[in-house]
Amino acid sequence: MSIERLDEFRVSESPLTPETPEPTVVPAPANREIVLDVSNFSVDYGTGDATVRAVHDVSFSLRRATVLGVAGESGSGKSTLVYGMTRLLRAPGIISGGAVNLNVTSDDKSEEKVVNLVTANEKELRAIRWSHVSIVIQSALNALDPVRRVGKDFDEVLRTHRPDMKKEERRERAKTLLTMVGLDEDRLERFPHELSGGQRQRIMIALALALDPELVIMDEPTTALDVVTQREIINELLDLRARFNFAMIFITHDLSLLVELADEIVVMYAGSIVERALANELYEAPRHPYTLGLLNSFPPMSGPRRELTGIPGSPPDLSDLPVGCRFAPRCPYVMDRCRSENPPLATIKGSRRQVACWLQTGDPGVAVPVELSREVRVASDVRGDNS
Amino acid sequence: MSALSEPTRTPVQLSARDLTRHFVTRVPGRFVKAKHIVRAVDNVSLDLTAGKITAVVGESGSGKSVLARMLARIVKPTSGQLFLDGTEIPVGARRTLAYTSEVQLVLQDPFASNNPVHRVRHSLERPLLIHGAHKSEVEGLARAALSRVSLDPPDKFLDRYPHELSGGQLQRVSIARALCVRPRVLLADEPISMLDVSVRLGVLNLLKGLCDNEHLAVLYITHDIASARYIADETIVMYAGQIVERSFGTDLVDEPTHPYTQLLIASVPNPADPTSQASETKEHTTFAIAEAGCRFAPRCPHVMDICRAHDPPDFKVGEGHLSHCWLHANEPEAVVELAPEVRRREGETTKT
Numbered sequence: 232m233s234i235e236r237l238d239e240f241r242v243s244e245s246p247l248t249p250e251t252p253e254p255t256v257v258p259a260p261a262n263r264e265i266v267l268d269v270s271n272f273s274v275d276y277g278t279g280d281a282t283v284r285a286v287h288d289v290s291f292s293l294r295r296a297t298v299l300g301v302a303g304e305s306g307s308g309k310s311t312l313v314y315g316m317t318r319l320l321r322a323p324g325i326i327s328g329g330a331v332n333l334n335v336t337s338d339d340k341s342e343e344k345v346v347n348l349v350t351a352n353e354k355e356l357r358a359i360r361w362s363h364v365s366i367v368i369q370s371a372l373n374a375l376d377p378v379r380r381v382g383k384d385f386d387e388v389l390r391t392h393r394p395d396m397k398k399e400e401r402r403e404r405a406k407t408l409l410t411m412v413g414l415d416e417d418r419l420e421r422f423p424h425e426l427s428g429g430q431r432q433r434i435m436i437a438l439a440l441a442l443d444p445e446l447v448i449m450d451e452p453t454t455a456l457d458v459v460t461q462r463e464i465i466n467e468l469l470d471l472r473a474r475f476n477f478a479m480i481f482i483t484h485d486l487s488l489l490v491e492l493a494d495e496i497v498v499m500y501a502g503s504i505v506e507r508a509l510a511n512e513l514y515e516a517p518r519h520p521y522t523l524g525l526l527n528s529f530p531p532m533s534g535p536r537r538e539l540t541g542i543p544g545s546p547p548d549l550s551d552l553p554v555g556c557r558f559a560p561r562c563p564y565v566m567d568r569c570r571s572e573n574p575p576l577a578t579i580k581g582s583r584r585q586v587a588c589w590l591q592t593g594d595p596g597v598a599v600p601v602e603l604s605r606e607v608r609v610a611s612d613v614r615g616d617n618s
Numbered sequence: 619m620s621a622l623s624e625p626t627r628t629p630v631q632l633s634a635r636d637l638t639r640h641f642v643t644r645v646p647g648r649f650v651k652a653k654h655i656v657r658a659v660d661n662v663s664l665d666l667t668a669g670k671i672t673a674v675v676g677e678s679g680s681g682k683s684v685l686a687r688m689l690a691r692i693v694k695p696t697s698g699q700l701f702l703d704g705t706e707i708p709v710g711a712r713r714t715l716a717y718t719s720e721v722q723l724v725l726q727d728p729f730a731s732n733n734p735v736h737r738v739r740h741s742l743e744r745p746l747l748i749h750g751a752h753k754s755e756v757e758g759l760a761r762a763a764l765s766r767v768s769l770d771p772p773d774k775f776l777d778r779y780p781h782e783l784s785g786g787q788l789q790r791v792s793i794a795r796a797l798c799v800r801p802r803v804l805l806a807d808e809p810i811s812m813l814d815v816s817v818r819l820g821v822l823n824l825l826k827g828l829c830d831n832e833h834l835a836v837l838y839i840t841h842d843i844a845s846a847r848y849i850a851d852e853t854i855v856m857y858a859g860q861i862v863e864r865s866f867g868t869d870l871v872d873e874p875t876h877p878y879t880q881l882l883i884a885s886v887p888n889p890a891d892p893t894s895q896a897s898e899t900k901e902h903t904t905f906a907i908a909e910a911g912c913r914f915a916p917r918c919p920h921v922m923d924i925c926r927a928h929d930p931p932d933f934k935v936g937e938g939h940l941s942h943c944w945l946h947a948n949e950p951e952a953v954v955e956l957a958p959e960v961r962r963r964e965g966e967t968t969k970t
Contacts, residue, residue, distance in 0.1 A: 530822075539819050
């Protein structure tokens with residue numbers, strides 16, 4: 232490494248001390264409950280004619296200590312969304328628009344500021360990553376270094392982000408973290424290959440929580456595990472969430488899991504949000520035909536056996552999207568309008584839920600099928616509506 | 619016309635009796651290399667009958683894939699017997715072309731099991747040529763195989779490469795490849811676990827259709843007990859290489875009797891009944907398998923003294939419903955070690 236590069240490196244290592252007012256840092260808004268606010272966020276892969284829009288104009292916000300579930304099949308852009316949001320996206324991925332405003336509380340809890348992650352520079356990102364936002368990546372089973380003992384991973388994180396911690400303190404912290412996720416302390420001395428899939432996943436979760444972040448992103452954390460281990464990890468996560476009050480974005484293709492786990496769910500299809508609702512509303516009264524199809528794709532565990540149809544066809548090719556609504560070619564309720572105009576994500580009258588479907592515009596000329604106009608049995612309101 | 623293009627033949631029964639496979643692993647030590655025996659599959663008996671789907675459910679490491687590979691004769695059993703239509707197959711010998719033309723295996727990951735440098739046409743025509751079809755008829759047979767798995771029109775798919783197809787389409791190609799030699803037994807090892815939720819049902823319905831319309835005997839291996847309940851005629855739950863519970867129809871899911879099955883069912887996300895969530899002890903070691911006694915004893919919430927000392931036999935808890943658990947030793951109907959033939963007959967009579 233050349234001297235100049237070394238200097239650059241040192242600068243980025245220095246603690247966050249803005250000498251000039253940072254343009255990306257604005258005073259905290261009135262609503263301190265919002266941890267993350269994403270607006271009109273888009274991600275492209277490639278440039279020029281070959282551009283594929285993987286995430287299209289996505290907006291949502293996340294309240295403190297709530298769980299947002301993101302559901303969608305492979306290629307729907309759910310992983311790209313979170314990698315883009317956290318600026319972890321690699322080339323050829325490019326953020327092509329939008330803002331991701333994160334409400335950051337300083338370590339001593341004295342002040343709050345809002346940082347736009349899209350425009351933040353490396354130095355600002357470095358101060359935020361892991362301490363304020365952490366991520367448990369997909370295939371976490373392969374994310375641990377196979378030639379290092381697990382304890383080393385904990386030590387490294389703490390040494391980098393908490394330089395004033397002593398070696399013994401770091402060790403103690405690592406032990407506490409392991410106990411938190413239900414592992415024995417002696418696991419710190421193990422190599423990843425000596426641990427089972429579920430244990431490695433717990434290590435990843437413990438690592439993500441090492442610095443007490445406000446937001447933890449989970450990208451398909453339980454997909455590779457069998458149901459019994461999945462159940463244990465989910466229970467563990469809910470328990471930890473209750474104790475440490477972090478907000479969580481949970482990505483999975485398993486909608487039935489999200490219904491149990493999440494407070495609010497967004498369903499993505501071909502890079503866009505097609506429906507956004509509270510978990511129980513979404514389960515009991517889906518409004519978008521795709522959500523209904525997804526819910527009907529899980530064989531029930533009780534009741535008589537009957538034939539299920541799922542969703543015919545296959546997910547669209549993002550480089551060759553249909554004109555109009557992207558779900559139209561697979562939709563059983565398709566109308567003429569769907570084939571020419573793409574429906575916007577609009578709020579349904581009289582509720583806070585949103586859906587992108589021409590059936591749900593409230594137009595009296597459109598007959599909404601019974602299964603897409605069900606009532607929610609219990610109008611329960613999940614935490615947070617204190618405005 | 620070769621034998622390959624003949625229509626449906628006589629019903630088949632592939633039977634396994636006490637199939638066992640042990641793997642010997644070496645535990646590295648400084649001087650002594652200790653040997654450790656992994657009992658991957660222990661005394662498993664099952665029958666695959668024409669027109670029926672048999673589901674094997676279990677977590678990773680339960681031995682379900684080894685079982686499928688033994689039935690396909692890719693892995694040689696340590697002991698046990700295989701019968702095809704009542705004729706004993708020499709399990710120690712190399713598998714024959716005649717056997718593979720009757721029994722075919724579909725693997726879990728279609729992207730890994732299809733050669734990326736060959737077109738779909740190659741994957742379908744090559745097994746046909748190997749199995750004695752004439753060059754002039756292979757294209758027609760390959761087309762017919764694609765139509766059977768609802769890949770229409772076949773011309774659109776024959777000249778594609780695997781990367782040009784979606785996971786669901788490619789898994790259908792894998793099934794078509796297995797079907798093109800017109801086997802009578804299809805072994806499907808987790809055929810849907812790598813597929814998207816929205817296309818899973820399509821593949822399940824395809825298997826069900828093949829079974830109903832073409833009288834295929836299907837072994838469906840899965841870790842998803844809900845999908846087993848959806849399509850299976852008989853469901854078998856495996857734990858650590860042993861069958862712990864089996865039943866016909868949906869009895870096993872509706873009234874599980876083995877503590878492991880109960881745990882498995884309680885673990886499935888079930889938004890319809892969120893109160894039913896059982897939670898196990900915090901950390902379990904997946905392979906904490908007791909050396910003596912019941913293999914599930916270290917994790918079992920109902921463990922008794924007898925469980926730690928003796929491995930339970932199969933107790934009958936209902937018509938055709940067996941449970942490998944001491945809890946059912948006192949059931950009035952309990953019959954120890956009911957022969958599979960007797961059990962099947964009983965199951966059939968109650969179901970029809």
